[in-house]
Structure formats: C-alpha cells, structure tokens
Amino acid sequence: MLILDVFSPLLLVLFLLPRYSCRAADIPEDTTAEFSVRLYHRLQAAGDQDNIVFSPLSVALALGMVELGARGASLEEIRQAVGFSHLLPGVEFSLLQNLTAALSEDNAHYVIRFANSLLLQEGITFNPEFLHLMKKYFQADVETVDFSESAAVADQxxxxVENHTESKIHDLFSADDFSSATRLTLVNAIYFRGSWKNQFRPENTRTFSFSRDDGSEVQTLMMYQQGDFYYGEFSDGSQEAGGVYQVLEMPYEGEDMSMLIVLPRQEVPLASLEPIFKAALLEEWANNVKRQKVEVYMPRFKVEQKIDLKSTLKDLGIKNIFTNDADLSAMTDGKDLYIGKAVQKAYLEVTEEGAEGAVGSGMIALTRTLVLYPQVMADHPFFFVIRNRRTGTILFMGRVMTPEVVDPNDQDFDSM
Structure with a gap:
C-alpha cells in the first residue's frame, strides 16, 4: 500500500523582539492561492537545482496569528499580501478557522492535524482580547516562559514540535535562537497523512534512472501502476516552456484531497515551465483534467526544507512587521514589538509501506511507443501541489529536482 506522509513539517515560528533590542457547515473557498504561487516563485528563484517543499496554508495561519495583534500599516501589509484585502476587516480569521475545521474534521480516509502554540515572556502583560481571539480562531495553547533560559525554551x-509531527521535525531550534530580548514566539504545525485511492503495488517498484535538469542522472526507485486518474495535456502557447506539458491529479482515499503533478516534456527543464505558474492556472488544471486510464511512473521521493521566511515575506510586501515601525500594539498596550525571525520547516515523503523490502529485480522499459493509454513518466523534475479539492486550499507545494537516490553499490542494485 502506498502511503503519502507529509509530516508536516510545516512549522512557522515567529519571534517578536522589543525594538529597543537589537467542521464548518459552510466550507469557504480559499482566497490565498495567488499568495501561495508568489511564495513558490520566491523560493524557486533562490535555488536553481534544489528540491522545494513548503506549506502555504501554514504560512497563512502563522501570519493570521500575527495579524490578530497588528494595526495600521502592519495589518494592511499582511492583508494585502495574503489576499484578504477584498474582505471586510476580520472576516479572514473566520475563514481560516473554518478552513482548518473543515480539513481536520474526523475523516476515515486521511489525517490532518493543526497545532498552534503561543509562548509569552514571563512578566510581560499582553492584551487579554488578543489572547482570547488566539484561542477562538486558532485554538492556540498559551504558556509563559523565561526566554533568558534559552536552552530550556529551545528544548520545550x-x-x-516533535510531538505534533510524528517526530519528523526535530532539533528545529537551538539555545542561540532565544535571548532575554525575546518576548513572544508563535509556532504553527500541520500534520498530514493520506493513502492513494489507487494504490501502487510494491512489487512493481524498480530501480530507474532519473535525469536531472543539470544533465546528470541518479538512480531512484520508480513506482508503477496503470489506473484511473484525472489527466490532461496543456499548452503554454509558446515554445519557451516546450509547448505541451502533462498534468496528473492523483486523489487520496475519499477524494477530498489530491496531489497534482505537473510534468514538462523530457527534454524541457522544469525551470522553463515554472514562470507560467499562476493561481488561475492551478484552477484551470483542476477543472480541466479528465478521468481516464493512465500509466503512471512515479519515483519515491523525500523532500525536506528549512526556510528563512523573513526575506521572502519582505519580498512579497510584508515589510513593516520586521522593522522598528511595526505596529503590533493589539498584542500589548505599547508599540515596542517587531518580528525578529520567521522560519518554516517542511518534510514530505512519498513511499510504500514496508518499502525496504519492496525493491524487485529487473528494469522497467522506457518505451513510449505502442501504449494504449496516456503515459506519465516522471523520470525528470516535476512540480507538485497537495490541495483540498472542495476548497482549493493548498496544504503543500513544491518541486522534485532530485528524488530518493539509490546507491549503485547497494546489494539490491547489484543484483539487477
């Protein structure tokens, strides 16, 4: 059985420092898709050959918690960048609350858990209304700590984080990340685990060559199946991105959640296709793929990334909260706080249960001729999105430039 584990790896942590020191009944439609795509493009620009994985929803939730305490320009910059400026003030909090409730309600087919925590410096007075709204909209655990005891706080x-991500994220912080100047820390974690509606059979997994965009090749474990999926071929309208590319949507059990895979032609680098990615295009893909029988070759892959979001968010227009001009006075009576640090760490793994014993002998032929059905051969870099099909909410977004690599000197490899 193939299981997708997105051990949520999504933690967004925000540190606020004093400036004197250096199931919802009506499920709303998510309005943050454009913000999600803009985040991706900033991360893509930072690393030409790197894997990418992040959670747009996790970023939006963490910024929502900050927004609760923001006023003036600090508030408006967040609303504008995330995509809430067209809403009446405050409506976004109910929207985020309802989205997370709809996603995390009891479901026999997949598991999604959200966890939010607020740690306050002992002796600092915070606005009771701010704390009340944190509880109301984000169900945040609130504790007081002494940030001067930096090692103890980091351990805590x-x-x-480990407890809320099945121990997939550990040692996220060190004692150096905290000091007596730290006043408040917000932590957001998301955990997702789902299995495909159409599962791969481990005995069909083979060692395979994966061609990277820099011209090199690595050996990986390629899963295979022929099944009913949502599939489409799209054109970018030019030759810059290779003209035609493939989109495959693979639902998880229950079909509320799915993974979209966007694959350029073999000879076309993913970087040539990435500039066309837009929020409207995500909807076009989702609305126009058609259910049909498809042959799918998909590598096992594991991607992990720790992102310093401060510079990324500033590039997207959220600048004020990181400066001495920050207005976070809804948190406290004064205006002596600003955001000192923003971090997200994500971990995504796609593999079969018991994968260690799943490698078979032999190679899958790389033929593209005489096939009866469309063939999706993900043996080169691809883009992916994990989203809720009802609301459009994007849990995870990223790309695979290098999948899980098999050592050619490994015994299983030599036996082939």
Whole structure:
C-alpha cells in the first residue's frame, strides 16, 4: 500500500523582539492561492537545482496569528499580501478557522492535524482580547516562559514540535535562537497523512534512472501502476516552456484531497515551465483534467526544507512587521514589538509501506511507443501541489529536482 506522509513539517515560528533590542457547515473557498504561487516563485528563484517543499496554508495561519495583534500599516501589509484585502476587516480569521475545521474534521480516509502554540515572556502583560481571539480562531495553547533560559525554551519548543509531527521535525531550534530580548514566539504545525485511492503495488517498484535538469542522472526507485486518474495535456502557447506539458491529479482515499503533478516534456527543464505558474492556472488544471486510464511512473521521493521566511515575506510586501515601525500594539498596550525571525520547516515523503523490502529485480522499459493509454513518466523534475479539492486550499507545494537516490553499490542494485 502506498502511503503519502507529509509530516508536516510545516512549522512557522515567529519571534517578536522589543525594538529597543537589537467542521464548518459552510466550507469557504480559499482566497490565498495567488499568495501561495508568489511564495513558490520566491523560493524557486533562490535555488536553481534544489528540491522545494513548503506549506502555504501554514504560512497563512502563522501570519493570521500575527495579524490578530497588528494595526495600521502592519495589518494592511499582511492583508494585502495574503489576499484578504477584498474582505471586510476580520472576516479572514473566520475563514481560516473554518478552513482548518473543515480539513481536520474526523475523516476515515486521511489525517490532518493543526497545532498552534503561543509562548509569552514571563512578566510581560499582553492584551487579554488578543489572547482570547488566539484561542477562538486558532485554538492556540498559551504558556509563559523565561526566554533568558534559552536552552530550556529551545528544548520545550523542539519537544512540542516533535510531538505534533510524528517526530519528523526535530532539533528545529537551538539555545542561540532565544535571548532575554525575546518576548513572544508563535509556532504553527500541520500534520498530514493520506493513502492513494489507487494504490501502487510494491512489487512493481524498480530501480530507474532519473535525469536531472543539470544533465546528470541518479538512480531512484520508480513506482508503477496503470489506473484511473484525472489527466490532461496543456499548452503554454509558446515554445519557451516546450509547448505541451502533462498534468496528473492523483486523489487520496475519499477524494477530498489530491496531489497534482505537473510534468514538462523530457527534454524541457522544469525551470522553463515554472514562470507560467499562476493561481488561475492551478484552477484551470483542476477543472480541466479528465478521468481516464493512465500509466503512471512515479519515483519515491523525500523532500525536506528549512526556510528563512523573513526575506521572502519582505519580498512579497510584508515589510513593516520586521522593522522598528511595526505596529503590533493589539498584542500589548505599547508599540515596542517587531518580528525578529520567521522560519518554516517542511518534510514530505512519498513511499510504500514496508518499502525496504519492496525493491524487485529487473528494469522497467522506457518505451513510449505502442501504449494504449496516456503515459506519465516522471523520470525528470516535476512540480507538485497537495490541495483540498472542495476548497482549493493548498496544504503543500513544491518541486522534485532530485528524488530518493539509490546507491549503485547497494546489494539490491547489484543484483539487477
């Protein structure tokens, strides 16, 4: 059985420093898709050959918690960048609350858990209304700590993170990340685990060559199946991105959640296709793929990334909260706070249960001729999105430039 584990790896942590020191009944439609795509493009620009994985929803939730305490320009920059400026003030909090409730309600087919925590410096007075709204909209656990005891605080947060991500994220912080100047820390974690509606059979997994965009090749474990999926071929209208590319949507059990895979032609680098990615295009893909029988070759892959979001968010127009001009006065009576640090760490793994014993002998032929059905051969870099099909909410977004690599000197490899 193939299981997708997105051990949520999504933690967004925000540190606020004093400036004197250096099931919802009506499921709403998510309005943050454009923000999600803009985040991706900023991360893509930072690393030409790197894997990418991040959670747009996790970023939006963490910014929502900050927004609760923001006023003036600090508030408006967040609303504008995330995509809430067209809503009446405050409506976005109910929207985020309802989205997370709809996603995390009891479901026999997949597991999604959200966890939010707020750690306050002992002796600092915070606005009771701010704390009340944090509880109301984000169900945040609130604790007081002494940030001057930096090692103890780092251990406490790391333990909390491990407990909410099935121990996939650990040692996220060190004692150096905290000091007596730290006043408040917000932590957001998302955990997702789902299995495909159409599962891969482990005995069909083979060692395979994966061609990277820099011209090199690596050996990986390629899963295979022929099944009913949502599939389409799209054109970018030019030759810059190779003209035609493939989109495959693979639902998880229950079909509320799915993974979209966008694959350029073999000879076309993913970087040539990435500039066309837009929020409207995500909807076009989702609305126009058609259910049909498809042959799917998909590598096992594991991607992990720790992102310093401060510079990325500033590039997207969220600048004020990181400066001495920050207005976070809804958190406290004064205006002596600003955001000192923003971090997200994500971990995504696609593999079969018991994968260690799933490697078979032999190679799958790389033929593209005489096939009866469309063939999706993900043996070169591809883009992916994990989203809720009802709301459009994007849990994870990223790309695979290098999948899980098999050592050619490994015994299983030599036996082939």
């Amino acid at each position: 947060i790391n333990t909390w």
